[in-house]
Amino acid sequence: MKKRIFLVIGLISIMLFLSGCTQVKQPITAESTGFWNEYIVYPLSWFIVKVAETFGGSFGLSIILVTIIVRLAILPLMIKQTKSSKAMQALQPEMAALKEKYSSKDQKTQQKLQQETMQLFQKHGVNPLAGCFPLVIQMPVLIGFYHAISRTREIAEHSFLWFDLGSPDPFYILPLVAGATTFIQQKMMMAGTANQNPQMAMMLWMMPIMIIVFAINFPAALSLYWVVGNLFMIVQTYFIKGPDLKATATGNAGGAKK
Known part of the structure; x- marks a missing residue:
């Protein structure tokens, strides 16, 4: 079920991205x-211009x-998503026990597994x-902002500070900071789970590298x-997942001492 959920989210995200990526080089006016331009991209562009003025x-x-x-506007959705993820994580031991109980691959057994789940x-x-729903709602906003x-x-x-906003950062400071903050943010989000999932551990390193490569070539x-x-x-994750982060840090410290 979890794989299907992530598959649906992935497909929706790709569709949302593709709905606007063909026009990414066309100025927004x-x-x-x-629909994508009139109700998502242009209102955000207008807002950026008005705040600048x-x-x-x-x-x-x-x-x-x-x-x-x-x-801040999508923060309530992020909090709801985090709470739901924590609730699902708390049920993982019981879900694992059900999968072990109904390990047979025949149709009746799998139906029984789904019913009890x-x-x-x-x-x-x-x-x-x-x-999933908070994430689906967030994606159009964040992609539209991009x-x-x-x-x-x-x-x-x-221009702003030392760089032209329409050109890549000449000193590569922003790309490196973007990569470092991406790593820290993902590390906090994956606290306690990355070590258990090799794919998540790989993404922990791959995403920052990708962000650095993109940021070197994209406008500052x-x-x-x-x-x-x-x-x-990072700040949001610290306040939402504070106790979990401290527990993970304590556990890692205890393991290191042993």
């Missing part, structure tokens, strides 16, 4: 047509502030799809967005 035309500061505002969810008031930054012409015409505005978003996620 009030005349842009299509409020702060003296600083698009770098606008990207920082709008990123934080967008992250659903009864287990109902008993503990857990909805296996509850953690498009808004890359397709707003005014952004590419301005996008790198800035990634850095701010990652920093927000």
Whole structure:
């Protein structure tokens, strides 16, 4: 069931991305047509421009502030997703026991496994799809924000700190910070599980490397967005998963002493 859920999320995410990726090099304006442009990308682009005008035309500061505002707006969804994931994780021992009990691959046994698994969810008031819907809702917003930054012409015409927003960071500082913060954020999210899952452990290293490679070639505005978003996620994860992170750190320290 879990694999099917992630498959559905992956397919939806790919569809959402592809719905706009063909226009990623086309500037976004009030005349842009299509649901994706009119109701997601352009409103976010308009918001970035208006915030920049409020702060003296600083698009770098606008990207920082709008990123934080967008992250705050979807924070309740992130909290709900985290709580659902923790509830599912707490049921893993009982689910593993059911799989062992009904290990036979014949159809009747597998049907019985599904029935008892659903009864287990109902008993503990857990909805296996509850953690998926918040993610599905977030994806269009975050991908739309990415498009808004890359397709707003005014952004590419301005600079911020030491870099031009429309060109890659000449000193590679933003790409390296983006990669490092991606690693830290993922490490916190995977606390206590990466060591048990080789695929997750591999992603822990692959994602930061990919982000660095992309950020080296992409406009610095996008790198800035990634850095701010990652920093927000690090703080958010610390407060949401604080007790779990401390327990994991204590466990790792105890294992090291042994």
